[in-house]
Amino acid sequence: MVIKVYIASSSGSTSIKKQQQDVMGFLAANKIEFEECDIAANEENRKWMRENVPEDYRPSTGNPLPPQIFNEERYCGNYEAFFDAREDNAVYAFLGLTAPPGSKEAEAKARKEQQ
Numbered sequence: 001m002v003i004k005v006y007i008a009s010s011s012g013s014t015s016i017k018k019q020q021q022d023v024m025g026f027l028a029a030n031k032i033e034f035e036e037c038d039i040a041a042n043e044e045n046r047k048w049m050r051e052n053v054p055e056d057y058r059p060s061t062g063n064p065l066p067p068q069i070f071n072e073e074r075y076c077g078n079y080e081a082f083f084d085a086r087e088d089n090a091v092y093a094f095l096g097l098t099a100p101p102g103s104k105e106a107e108a109k110a111r112k113e114q115q
Contacts, residue, residue, distance in 0.1 A: 003027065003034040003076075003095055006049040006068040010040040019079040020067045026086065032095070039066060053078075071096040 005027070007020045027034045039046035053064040054075055069076040076082075076095055085094035089108050092099035099105035 001071055001096070003032060003097075004037050004070045004072070005034050006037045006039055006045060006066050006070070008040040008066045009038045011066070016066060023067050023069065023079060023082055026082075026091070030091075032097070069095070 005020070005023055007024070008016060011017055011020075024034070024036065037045045037049070039049055049066075049068050050063050052070070052073070052075060053068055057075070057078065058064055064078065067079050067082075069078070069082055074096060077085075082091070082094065085091045089104045092103070092105050099109065
């Protein structure tokens with residue numbers, strides 16, 4: 001399973017750039033393998049991302065903006081959903097991955113199961 005992060009390498013928005021760096025930096029720091037899919041340099045990536053963000057998660061006007069996160073073909077969420085998962089120590093679940101032993105998320109899950 002490959003996590004795919006759809007980004008725009010030439011975005012004029014500093015907010016989007018920071019969000020993209022935040023997601024990719026977190027994944028790299030936690031040794032979560034991911035593939036960077038640039039929608040600015042590759043029209044196929046742009047088209048695929050726009051077509052595969054579920055209707056419920058699209059903005060009311062315009063197209064979904066990067067970063068958008070997928071696990072292979074399964075939509076995980078946008079930056080806000082990623083941020084919320086990170087705050088809740090639930091990034092691995094958000095990504096559809098098993099949390100590694102010793103991680104905060106694995107420990108929280110173990111505590112929950114013991115209750």
